[in-house]
Amino acid sequence: MMRDILARSYKDLPCHYLRTCFLYLAAFPEDYEIHVPNLIELWMAESFIPHTPSHKPEEIAHKYVTELAQRNLIQVVHRSRAHKWIQTIKIHDILRDWCIEEARQDGFLDIIDKKAGQAGAASYDTMICHRSSFQNLSGQILHGTTPILRTLFGFGLSSVSLPKMTSLRVLHIQNSILKDFSRTIGGSIHLRCLRLTGCRHVVLPSSIGKLLYL
Known part of the structure; x- marks a missing residue:
């Protein structure tokens, strides 16, 4: 109901x-x-x-x-x-839970939250999302969807190493520890929004000035 x-x-x-x-x-x-x-x-x-x-x-x-x-x-x-x-x-928890399910079904957004036990849409169907939100994870967090990922959110990530993402437009990461970030961001020529808040071990490469849409 x-x-x-x-x-x-x-x-x-x-x-x-x-x-x-x-x-x-x-x-x-x-x-x-x-x-x-x-x-x-x-x-x-x-x-x-x-x-x-x-x-x-x-x-x-x-x-x-x-x-x-x-x-x-x-x-x-x-x-x-x-x-x-x-x-x-x-957003109220009930509304958020509904939004998560709706977003996954539409292939609009996937949420992978280790603490909440949300494994992500890729684990139970073949729907490919161009946006992902990773929460409370550690280590390498991306795999097959990397080339087409347009938006990446990260919250509470620990010692995470991000691969190069050539199609990325939005990168929003908060309260996380990132490794080798300078190698990640260089090839993201379509990047329009970059927000890093409360992140450790982040070094921006000099090539970031070549990202014309940022």
Whole structure:
């Protein structure tokens, strides 16, 4: 019954872009507080925000966040004092679980979380996702999907060595220990958004200046 209600709420969203932006929230860990300006940058890097002559993409993105909040699909944690814009959000655990399953079924996003026992879509079907979120893992984390991966999220990764990812557009890693990162990023010529927060042993190569879309 609850799944049917959530599915109807999702399908009732007014446009494909907004549904995509909502599903994208599944990439973040459980109870994670999402900083809206960072989220908007990710949405824009993924080309989820349509271009219109009368509005800036950031304005449309803020309207999307407001729309999701008004529909109770996200929880507002903090608003800015100046403009009362929503600054920080969370997604309820039940909604997040639904988003994870929906995103996997659509081939939109895969979540691999060792702590939560989420092994990833590749372990039980042949669906290939172009976006992956790795959480609470260690060692080598990618294999056959590396050449086509467009988006990589990482949270709480320990001593992780990332291979070269030539199709990568978005790389968001937080509170992780990375090895040989300079060798990873050099060939990612399509990279548009790079965010490393609380990461250790990270050295950016001089060749990063050649990444024209970054």
